[in-house]
Amino acid sequence: MTYFSDYSRKRFAILVLIVSISGFSQGMLLPLISIIFERDGVSSALNGLNATGLYIGTLLISPFIEQPLRKWGYKPIILIGGAFVFVSLIVFPLWKSVTFWFILRLLIGVGDHALHYATQTWITSTTDHKSLGKGMAIYGLSFSMGFAVGPLMVRLIQIAEATPFIVSSILCLLAWSFVFLLRNEKPERLTGDMNARGWNRYKSAILFGWIAFLGPFVYGFLESSLNALFPVYALRKGFEVDMIPIILSVFTFGGILTQVPLGALGDKIGRRYVLMTGSFGGAILFAIASFLEHSQMAVAIAFFCAGTLVGSMFSLGITYMADLTPKELLPTGNLLCGIALSIGSLTGPFLGGIYLEFVKGYSFLLLVALLLFTVALVLFVFGRHKNKRPLTV
Numbered sequence: 001m002t003y004f005s006d007y008s009r010k011r012f013a014i015l016v017l018i019v020s021i022s023g024f025s026q027g028m029l030l031p032l033i034s035i036i037f038e039r040d041g042v043s044s045a046l047n048g049l050n051a052t053g054l055y056i057g058t059l060l061i062s063p064f065i066e067q068p069l070r071k072w073g074y075k076p077i078i079l080i081g082g083a084f085v086f087v088s089l090i091v092f093p094l095w096k097s098v099t100f101w102f103i104l105r106l107l108i109g110v111g112d113h114a115l116h117y118a119t120q121t122w123i124t125s126t127t128d129h130k131s132l133g134k135g136m137a138i139y140g141l142s143f144s145m146g147f148a149v150g151p152l153m154v155r156l157i158q159i160a161e162a163t164p165f166i167v168s169s170i171l172c173l174l175a176w177s178f179v180f181l182l183r184n185e186k187p188e189r190l191t192g193d194m195n196a197r198g199w200n201r202y203k204s205a206i207l208f209g210w211i212a213f214l215g216p217f218v219y220g221f222l223e224s225s226l227n228a229l230f231p232v233y234a235l236r237k238g239f240e241v242d243m244i245p246i247i248l249s250v251f252t253f254g255g256i257l258t259q260v261p262l263g264a265l266g267d268k269i270g271r272r273y274v275l276m277t278g279s280f281g282g283a284i285l286f287a288i289a290s291f292l293e294h295s296q297m298a299v300a301i302a303f304f305c306a307g308t309l310v311g312s313m314f315s316l317g318i319t320y321m322a323d324l325t326p327k328e329l330l331p332t333g334n335l336l337c338g339i340a341l342s343i344g345s346l347t348g349p350f351l352g353g354i355y356l357e358f359v360k361g362y363s364f365l366l367l368v369a370l371l372l373f374t375v376a377l378v379l380f381v382f383g384r385h386k387n388k389r390p391l392t393v
Contacts, residue, residue: 027150146267215317
């Protein structure tokens with residue numbers, strides 16, 4: 001075993017740890033603040049709008065993150081992003097205000113995006129393409145495991161409202177400290193016109209991989225809408241408070257169980273087929289769940305089954321993008337995946353909040369089912385002839 005292979009495995013393990021703690025914080029934050037605001041009488045529309053702060057922060061930093069990554073390397077970006085996250089988390093209990101918490105969520109969005117963008121680009125740029133699906137599946141699995149455990153921390157609110165924020169910030173700080181054990185690396189250099197005109201990079205990456213961005217978009221929509229607004233909807237439907245985080249967690253655990261198998265399956269038969277089939281199956285399951293809301297256990301089972309199909313759409317989307325995009329454009333492609341994730345994450349709470357406010361006769365889960373069916377249809381119609389082409393400059 002060479003030093004390089006030993007170091008590569010250590011680097012991958014540390015990056016996976018960082019992402020899992022980040023997922024833990026996000027998984028806790030969305031339902032926790034939604035429940036706190038619902039108890040305080042904040043409207044569902046304002047509650048959903050406040051949840052978008054995390055993703056507005058992601059979009060704000062997106063245009064400015066690629067060049068620092070190429071100039072400074074992966075390690076400094078991860079350190080800066082991690083610092084934003086744990087400092088913001090520890091500040092939450094100092095002042096409970098809708099506006100102040102929106103600003104903190106925005107800062108966490110900035111930090112989370114910097115952290116995720118650097119880690120996923122580091123992995124996609126250094127992993128052998130034959131095992132990229134498996135590697136990104138493990139990456140997605142680590143985030144999903146953290147995200148699944150996060151909602152369970154909502155129960156700590158019974159001790160004190162500040163307790164979940166403090167626990168999460170300490171865990172983020174511990175994971176962040178491991179980054180100092182890594183040596184810095186930088187992405188491959190760009191040449192020719194691609195280096196001179198940044199818009200050319202975005203245009204080329206979009207032309208190569210636009211259909212792959214649907215995976216991160218859907219994952220962001222599901223992550224934000226289910227975790228931020230399903231608790232509000234469930235409370236209004238008479239669900240028990242202790243049952244809501246369990247339902248959210250089993251959805252994520254479903255994705256955990258199939259994350260690596262679906263990643264390996266995508267290596268063999270193609271990501272498009274896995275994404276398309278998962279979207280269609282998830283649409284059917286959420287539609288069925290909308291008719292089973294009289295039984296909390298039936299909804300939990302439906303969420304679990306849906307999670308097995310759609311819980312890995314983020315990692316599948318990234319690997320699909322890597323299939324379609326030349327290697328020197330991977331940082332740009334990863335950036336656009338992050339933007340697609342953010343747009344989905346912004347759309348989820350915003351549309352979901354409006355839906356809850358004005359649509360009274362139909363289940364919230366039908367909105368989710370409609371989105372998944374639409375994505376499956378787009379993949380079926382437009383994804384047939386997408387092949388990776390050589391980069392021309």
